[in-house]
Amino acid sequence: MSLYITTPIYYVNAQPHLGHAYTTIVADTYSRFRRLCKEDVRFQTGTDEHGDKIAEAARAAGIAPQEYADRISLLFQEAWPPFNIKPDTFIRTTDEHHIRTVQDILQKVYDQGDIYLGSYSGLYCRGCERFLTEKELVDGKCPDHQTAPQPISESNYFFRMSRYQDWLIDHIHKNPEFITPERYRNEVLSFLSEPLEDLCISRPKSRLDWGISLPFDADFVTYVWFDALINYLSGIGYPDGEEFAQYWAVAEHIIAKDILKPHAIYWPTMLKALGLAPYQRLHVHGYWNINEAKMSKSIGNVVRPETLRQDFGVDTVRYFLLREMSFGLDASFSDESIVARQNSDLANDLGNLFSRSLTMINKFAGGTVPSPADLEPQDKELAGAASHMVTAYTSHMQNFAFNRALQEVWSVISLANRYIVTSEPWVLAKEPSKTPRLNTVLYHLAETLRLIGLVLEPAMPETCIKMATALGISGDAHDKQNLVDHGCWGLTRPGVSIKLGASLFPRLDKKSKQPPQPSPTKKKQESPKGGIKEGSDAGLVSFDDFKRFDLRVAEIKAAEKINKSDRLLKLTVMAPDTRTVVAGIAEFYTPEELVGRQVIMVANLKPTKLMGVTSHGMILASKDEGGGLALSALTHGVPPGSKVS
RNA sequence: GGCGAUGUAGCUCAGCUGGUUAGAGCGCACGGCUCAUAUCCGUGGUGUCCGGGGUUCAAGUCCCUGCAUCGCCA
Numbered sequence: 192m193s194l195y196i197t198t199p200i201y202y203v204n205a206q207p208h209l210g211h212a213y214t215t216i217v218a219d220t221y222s223r224f225r226r227l228c229k230e231d232v233r234f235q236t237g238t239d240e241h242g243d244k245i246a247e248a249a250r251a252a253g254i255a256p257q258e259y260a261d262r263i264s265l266l267f268q269e270a271w272p273p274f275n276i277k278p279d280t281f282i283r284t285t286d287e288h289h290i291r292t293v294q295d296i297l298q299k300v301y302d303q304g305d306i307y308l309g310s311y312s313g314l315y316c317r318g319c320e321r322f323l324t325e326k327e328l329v330d331g332k333c334p335d336h337q338t339a340p341q342p343i344s345e346s347n348y349f350f351r352m353s354r355y356q357d358w359l360i361d362h363i364h365k366n367p368e369f370i371t372p373e374r375y376r377n378e379v380l381s382f383l384s385e386p387l388e389d390l391c392i393s394r395p396k397s398r399l400d401w402g403i404s405l406p407f408d409a410d411f412v413t414y415v416w417f418d419a420l421i422n423y424l425s426g427i428g429y430p431d432g433e434e435f436a437q438y439w440a441v442a443e444h445i446i447a448k449d450i451l452k453p454h455a456i457y458w459p460t461m462l463k464a465l466g467l468a469p470y471q472r473l474h475v476h477g478y479w480n481i482n483e484a485k486m487s488k489s490i491g492n493v494v495r496p497e498t499l500r501q502d503f504g505v506d507t508v509r510y511f512l513l514r515e516m517s518f519g520l521d522a523s524f525s526d527e528s529i530v531a532r533q534n535s536d537l538a539n540d541l542g543n544l545f546s547r548s549l550t551m552i553n554k555f556a557g558g559t560v561p562s563p564a565d566l567e568p569q570d571k572e573l574a575g576a577a578s579h580m581v582t583a584y585t586s587h588m589q590n591f592a593f594n595r596a597l598q599e600v601w602s603v604i605s606l607a608n609r610y611i612v613t614s615e616p617w618v619l620a621k622e623p624s625k626t627p628r629l630n631t632v633l634y635h636l637a638e639t640l641r642l643i644g645l646v647l648e649p650a651m652p653e654t655c656i657k658m659a660t661a662l663g664i665s666g667d668a669h670d671k672q673n674l675v676d677h678g679c680w681g682l683t684r685p686g687v688s689i690k691l692g693a694s695l696f697p698r699l700d701k702k703s704k705q706p707p708q709p710s711p712t713k714k715k716q717e718s719p720k721g722g723i724k725e726g727s728d729a730g731l732v733s734f735d736d737f738k739r740f741d742l743r744v745a746e747i748k749a750a751e752k753i754n755k756s757d758r759l760l761k762l763t764v765m766a767p768d769t770r771t772v773v774a775g776i777a778e779f780y781t782p783e784e785l786v787g788r789q790v791i792m793v794a795n796l797k798p799t800k801l802m803g804v805t806s807h808g809m810i811l812a813s814k815d816e817g818g819g820l821a822l823s824a825l826t827h828g829v830p831p832g833s834k835v836s
Numbered sequence: 837g838g839c840g841a842u843g844u845a846g847c848u849c850a851g852c853u854g855g856u857u858a859g860a861g862c863g864c865a866c867g868g869c870u871c872a873u874a875u876c877c878g879u880g881g882u883g884u885c886c887g888g889g890g891u892u893c894a895a896g897u898c899c900c901u902g903c904a905u906c907g908c909c910a
Contacts, residue, residue, distance in 0.1 A: 521906085539876080547875080608875095615869085
C-alpha cells in the first residue's frame with residue numbers, strides 16, 4: 192500500500208502560526224505512522240502565492256509580488272525542518288511546472304465545454320479594488336473607505352460545477368469515508384441539497400494581474416481555486432509523471448474547516464471534469480483557540496510555532512497538539528495547558544517511568560537487560576496490555592484519532608508504573624534468591640518501554656530515538672523499526688546493554704495563576720534568579736504583569752450610537768488595523784466630536800459582545816466624582832497603533 | 837431568517853444501537869513506598885447528566901419544547 196498525503200498550500204499573506212503547524216504536524220505524524228507500517232508514503236506541503244491580497248501586500252511593502260512571495264514562502268519552508276518535518280515536496284504556485292499544469296488543465300476543461308464566459312455582478316469598492324459581500328458592509332458602506340460600493344457587473348469565466356452536483360452527492364453517499372469526521376460530511380451534504388452555482392474562476396487583468404493567465408483569453412488571470420487546488424496534481428507530475436500514476440489513486444488531503452467547501456465540492460467536481468478519480472479521503476480538523484479566544488491578528492494573540500518550540504521543545508509541542516485536540520473539533524491552547532501536559536504526561540508518567548526503569552536495570556542487573564524467568568499473572572497482564580496497545584493504537588491512528596491513540600499508550604505507561612510498585616524490584620534486589628523474579632520484572636519493563644518507544648515514533652520522533660538508543664537499539668537498527676516486524680511482545684534480546692542518558696523531559700515550573708489572555712508572544716521563561724514573589728505586595732503588579740497589557744494609540748475613524756442603548760457607542764478605530772470597539776461614553780460625547788481623535792486603547796482585551804456588537808478593545812477614560820467623563824488623550828498626534836508604555 | 841451541532845464533576849472531556857450504585861485525566865485532601873525527574877502507588881468527596889414536558893417496566897442515552905453557545909447557509 193502507498194499513501195499520498197497533503198497539507199493545504201499555505202497562503203503567503205501571513206507567517207506560519209499554530210494552525211499551520213498543527214496541520215503540518217498531523218500530516219507528518221500520519222506519514223510517519225504509515226511508514227512505520229512499512230508503507231510507501233509521499234508527503235507534500237507548499238505555498239499558495241497568487242491573488243490580490245499578495246499583490247496588495249507587495250505594493251505596500253514596495254516590492255514585486257514575486258519577491259514578496261519568495262520571502263514569505265521561505266518562512267514556511269524553513270518552519271518545518273526544526274519540527275522534524277521533512278516533506279517530500281514543497282510546491283509553490285509560482286513554480287513553472289505548476290503554472291504550466293494549471294494552464295493545461297484550464298485548456299482541457301475549456302475545450303470540453305465546462306468553462307464558459309459569463310457575467311459576474313456584485314458590489315464593487317474602488318478603494319478596496321474588490322467585490323464586497325453584503326455582510327461586510329456597514330450601513331451600506333465599505334467599512335474601510337466609508338463609501339458606498341458600486342453595483343457593477345463584469346465578464347468572467349465560469350466553471351460548470353453544477354453539472355457534476357448529482358454525481359458528487361452520489362459519490363459522497365457511496366463512500367462514507369470520503370469526508371471525515373462525519374460532521375463535515377453532513378455539512379457538505381446539507382450544502383449540496385441546494386442547487387450549486389457555477390464557480391467564477393477568473394479576474395480581469397485590469398483589476399488583478401498577479402496570477403496565472405488563462406490560456407484561452409490573455410485578458411484574464413485564474414482566480415484562486417483553479418490555481419491553488421491543482422497543486423495536488425502538479426506536485427506529483429500530472430498528467431504523465433511516474434509519481435502521478437503511482438500516488439494519485441491513494442491521495443488523502445488534510446485541511447482545516449475554513450476551506451472545507453473548496454476541497455469537498457469544487458475540487459472533486461474539477462477532478463471529475465478532468466476525468467480523474469477523486470481523492471480517497473479528506474480529513475477536516477477544527478481551530479485552535481487561544482485562551483478561549485479566536486486566534487487573530489487584530490487581537491494580537493497569534494501563536495508562533497517557533498516560539499513554542501524554543502520554549503518547550505519539539506516533541507512536547509507535537510505531543511501537546513496531537514493529544515489535546517480531538518481531530519475535527521476545536522481545541523484550546525494556553526501556556527498553562529502545555530505546561531500541565533509536559534509535567535504530568537511527559538515528565539512524570541513517561542519520563543519518570545523511563546528513568547526509574549533504566550536506573551534499576553543499571554543498578555540491579557549490571558546494566559544489561561536480564562532474561563525473564565517464570566511468569567506471574569501481573570507479568571502476563573503487562574505483556575498483554577502492551578500488545579493490545581499496539582493494535583488499539585494502530586486502529587486509532589488509521590482513523591485520525593490521535594488523542595485516543597496516545598491515550599492507549601499512556602494507559603500502558605500508567606500500568607507499568609503500577610507494575611513497579613506492586614513488584615517492588617528494590618525489595619527483590621536485596622535477596623539473592625529472588626534474582627530470577629527480579630530479572631523477569633526488569634525484562635518486562637525494558638520490553639514495555641521498547642514497544643512504547645516504537646509506537647510513539649510518529650508523534651515524538653526525537654524522544655523515541657533517545658529511548659531506543661538507551662535500550663540498545665541505535666542508528667540503522669532504529670531506522671528499520673516498524674510495526675509489522677517489531678510490534679509484538681518479546682523481541683528484546685536478553686543481554687543487550689542499556690545506556691543511561693539525560694532525562695527525556697524536564698519538569699517545568701508552574702507559573703503562578705494567571706488571568707486568561709496572557710500575551711502569547713511573551714517568553715514564558717522568567718529568569719529563575721529573579722526571586723521576586725508575586726502577590727506579596729497587595730495591590731502592586733510587577734512590571735512583567737504590566738507588560739502583558741498591549742496599550743495602543745487608536746485613532747477614531749467612525750462613531751455611531753448603538754440602538755437601544757443610552758450609554759454605548761460603536762467606534763471604528765485604526766490602531767493601525769481597523770477594528771470595532773464599543774465604549775460606554777455616549778452620555779458624554781457625540782459621535783461627531785469623536786471622529787479624528789486619538790485615544791489610548793487596551794488592544795489585547797478579550798473580545799466581548801455588548802448589545803449585540805463585538806468589541807475588540809477598551810478605550811481608556813476617567814470618570815470624575817461629579818459624574819463627568821474625560822477621554823484619554825495624547826499631547827500631540829502620533830501614528831495610529833503606536834505602543835503606549 | 838433556514839439547516840445543523842453542542843450543553844455531563846472545579847477544569848478538559850468519554851459515555852456505541854435506552855438497562856445494575858454516571859466514568860477518565862488534571863486539580864484538591866489524606867495515606868503508602870523510596871527504584872525514579874519532590875517523581876510513583878493507594879484512598880476520598882462533590883455531579884437537579886442545561887430547564888420543562890412526553891414515550892417506556894426502565895432515559896444522560898429516544899421524541900417535543902424553551903434557553904445558551906457555536907458552525908454552515910441566506
